[in-house]
Amino acid sequence: MTDRPETPPTHRRRPRYSGTHPRRFADKYKELTPEKYPEAIAHVRARGKTPAGQHVPILVEAVLDVLAPRPGELAVDATLGWGGHAERVLERLMPGGTLLGLDADPIELPKTDARLRARGYSEDALRIRRTNFASLHSAIGEAGWHEGADVIFADLGLSSMQIDDPARGFSFKHDGPLDMRMNPKRGLSAAEWLARTSPDLLARAFADSDERDADAQRIAETIALRQGQLRTTPDLVRAVRDALHGVVPDVDVEMSVRRVFQAVRIAVNDEFAVLDALLRQIPMCLRPGGRVAILTFHSGEDRRVKRAFAEGLRDGTYGEVARDIIRASPDERRANPRAGSAKLRWARRASALSVRPDRS
Ligand SMILES: C[S@@+](CC[C@H](N)C(=O)[O-])C[C@H]1O[C@@H](n2cnc3c(N)ncnc32)[C@H](O)[C@@H]1O
Structure with a gap:
């Protein structure tokens, strides 16, 4: 003990933002600490918005309907995200079932892990692994599920937390570095990819x-002329606008900005190749009679899922597949604009006896 008087802890004020509706992600401190401010979260949701740092799951009832998870079963959520779908599946798996949650994102995954553990799920009920879903087969093997899973689900693309965080560089609406990697520790950032790729x-x-x-072609040439100089999201927005200025109407230019951001994100994360790998592995990761459902958000994804399920039906791997896509209701689209482009497809693995011999 010393006889010096104790220095009182210095009180640091949170930096103030002007106005009542903070625009910067970091200033949305109430939304970013939902446990302390449940009324602020309810207010944001009531306005049809997704609170910062959260994700509203899409088509949840339809997903549960087609996956039909039952107590004691084994389920994989290949895109855990915020854990919205996973939580609802977990409720159906109890007692006795297990959900294996995968996600490539090292930034959001620990937060989801902590949140779901706080709900009381032990390692027996919920296993979480940071991995790309292109490694689904080894993830299931490592879990010791040698007969496969009863249920596999994937909700492709990005979570709202990733889109909203300017530091990830996914959104043309926020000022941030041109990164766009699901796992920022792996591969080329968007800036590096743009600098190295031919027109x-x-x-x-x-x-x-x-x-x-x-x-x-115009956009590609403009980007090539600025090779190495595109470092931030506004740099890429400007390149697209400059390329198309006076050539197409302004409203169409903004659609081009969206498409270019999506294209760069798909390329940086090799999204089509990893989706193809997932679709190839699903049949060998499902038990006979097991169910798979996939939510897609653009035609490049949906085309692949549709084709893989149709081929599986033709060769007898799947006993049944969705005849039509399932879409969000107008109410859900109003409450959550992200639901507007979502398409849900499902398939059921054939029972072992009905698998036809390979005709190739
Ligand atoms: C739309 S969000 C999923 C949201 C989730 N269904 C929920 O209710 O919270 C998609 C998630 O998939 C992850 N993801 C995207 N591609 C992936 C991949 N190839 N492997 C693993 N995770 C991936 C993203 O990091 C993101 O967290």
Whole structure:
């Protein structure tokens, strides 16, 4: 003990923002600490918005309906995100079941892990692994589920937490570094990818995201002229606007900005290749009679899921597949604009006896 008087702890005020509706992500401190401010969260949700740092799951009842998880079963959520779908599936698996939650994102995953553990789920009920879903088969093997899972679910793309966080660089609406990696510790950032990719490949990537060929070429050439200088999200927005200025109407330019951001994100995360890998592995990861459901958000994803399920039905791997896509109701779309582009497809693994011999 010393006889010096104790220094009182210095009180630090939170930096103030002007106005009542903070625009900067870091200033939305009430939304970012939902446990302390439940009324603020309810207020944001009532306005049809997603609170910062959270994600509103899409088509939850339809997902539960087609996956039909039952007590004691084994389920995989290949895109855990905020854990919204996972929590509802977990409720149905209890007692005795287990959910294996995968996600590639090292930034959001520990927060989801902590939140779900705080609900009381032990390692027996919930296992969480940070991995790309392209490694689904090994993740299931490591879990010791050698006969496969009863249920597999994937909700593709990004969570609202990732989109809203300017530091991740996913959104043209926020000022941030051009990163866009699901796992910022792996691979090239968007800035690096743009600096290293030839104009022809850039143009093809933009056209694959439904940009008109001539506009895709113009944007690619503008980016190539600024090679190495595009470091932030506004830099990329400006490049697209400059490329199309006076060539297409302003409203269309903003759609091009969206498409280019989506194309760059798909390329940086190799999204089509990892989705193809997931779709190839699902049949061998499902028990006979097991169910899979996938939520997609654009035509490049949906086309792949549709084709994989149709091929599986044809060769007898799947006993039944969705005849039609399931979409969100107008009410859900109003409450959550992200639901507008969502398409849900499902398939059921054939029972072992009905698998037809390989005809190739
Ligand atoms: C739309 S969110 C999922 C939201 C979740 N269903 C919920 O209710 O909270 C998609 C998640 O998938 C993750 N993800 C995207 N691609 C992935 C991949 N190839 N492997 C693993 N996780 C991936 C993203 O990091 C993101 O957290």
